[in-house]
Amino acid sequence: MPQNNTLKGNHANSELTGEEWPQSKASKTISQDLASLQWRPGPLGRAISSGSLLGTKAFHDDHAELDTKPGTRVYHRRWLMLFLFSSVSASNAFMWLQYDVISNIFMNFYNIGSLAIDWLSMIYLLTYIPLILPVLWLLDNRGIRDVVLVGSAFNCIGAWIKIGSASPNMFPVTFFGQCVCSVATVFVLGFPSYLASVWFGEDEVSTACSIGVLGNQNISGNSRG
Template identity: 65%
Template sequence: MEKGGALVGEGGHVTRLYRRRWLMVLLFSSYSLCNAFQWLQYGIISNIFIRYYGVSALAIDCLSMSYMLLYIPLIFPVTWLLDTRGLRIIALIGSGLNCLGAWIKTGSARPDLYPLTLCAQLICAAAQVFILGMPSHLASVWFSSTEVSTACSLGVFGNQLGVAVGFLLPPVLVPNIEDQDSLSSHIRIMFYGTAAVATLLFAMVILVCHGLSLRQTTLGVYVFSLVGMVVFTFTLDLGHLWIIFITAGCLGFFMTGYLPLGFEFAAELTHPESEGTSSGLLNVSAQVFGLIFTTAQGQILDRFGIQAGNIFLCCFLLIGAIITGFIRSDLRRQRANQEVAQAGALQYHTDLREMPTPLLASDP
């Protein structure tokens, strides 16, 4: 039961809600932004770095792919560390590795130091493993049950904004970019910039749609993502840049805005397992499918063109929407929180009734 700035839990135990919990989310979002920025900072202007380091396109692609490849083997020990040692050690290691990788990159800005750049990127990729699983766990530990979704969305927001900044800053800072790369980067900026805004807005969606089940909201956003992908696919060849920007923005709004909903729904379905475990498994599946779809999409683009590749993605989004429709809305964490709150409230009022009445001054 919430009482003022505290929570009354089982046995009347009072857990305070500290005001600095919002500062904690802000700090996490900040270094999550810094880490996400470094994911694609080389790939977005790959033609420049190919010439600068004198390496192949595959070598530059490896810098961004390292984030996906390193996540899969490291997530299991990191999840164990999160469950056994807590948020503090995870936050310190993640932010420390991110800072170290960034400084090494600064020292690797020489044409003969590509191996050092790769080493620095691997360090930042390792930091990502510590960072990505934190939002849902941070929200669960520091916030009340009515604030969990908002806090999780704020945590995810930092990562999405970092990706958008990663697409925006390199083209601005490095002027000699080919037109095709510039157009591609603008579309990606629109996608991820809108996605960052959507991450915050969907925190409000969860609150506004309190009467709907989390399953209905999740399914609705998934279906809109599918519709957005279909519209984007069949308007891409119309030759109007403003249409591409609008459809890419709408697609990013729903597709990446799905992230906080997915984290929250997974935490509800897998309770009492740790939020770090559920979010870690979700991120692992994202990395695995990301590698599979990136490879398959590249082959389809080379052989059949852009539209065929996008139709391929639409088909799998349709399959995902159908599967989501069959998921039961078993909100275990909410039910457990309500039971604990009710038990705590009952114990709290019982203790008040059983307290001895103080003697009056007129009593003998």
């Protein structure tokens, strides 16, 4: 009897058509794969299969790679750069209000009126308006290094021109030197925030920006006082 059942089963399998045999083999393979999955309780009491664990791990790994952002690389010389920038800004602020502080002496020295002395400081404000857009374009295309170097050069040249105009009949030369220094203001006055964002990390931007602004504003406030 067992032999007949075995033969009958073998005979039944042999009667499968060419289309039914691959389907039967595929069903058997799927059944074996489902049976091989080992289910075990998850952290919240729910059943998690090994396949689900692999998928979850891959999902978290992908998101970890997406969420990982490279940090800003900072250098120790960033504080030196900030000090140099603040020094240039402070020097330019000296040039701005040096005539207003002792205006009566310069009025007697050059034999001019108070309006001429006022124009020596107001020229800084007038120069800033037409030149700020070209300087911003230069900043985007050349970088902060070239912008600060050009501003420092204008500041130095203007200072030497004013030194050479220390004569009672050379007030026009003094005014020209003051105009050159006013051009330097456009290159250094508005860039502490840009310097802080380029050279410093996220937790140091506000501090660096405050120090950069302090170089100009502190000198200006003391000069007016």
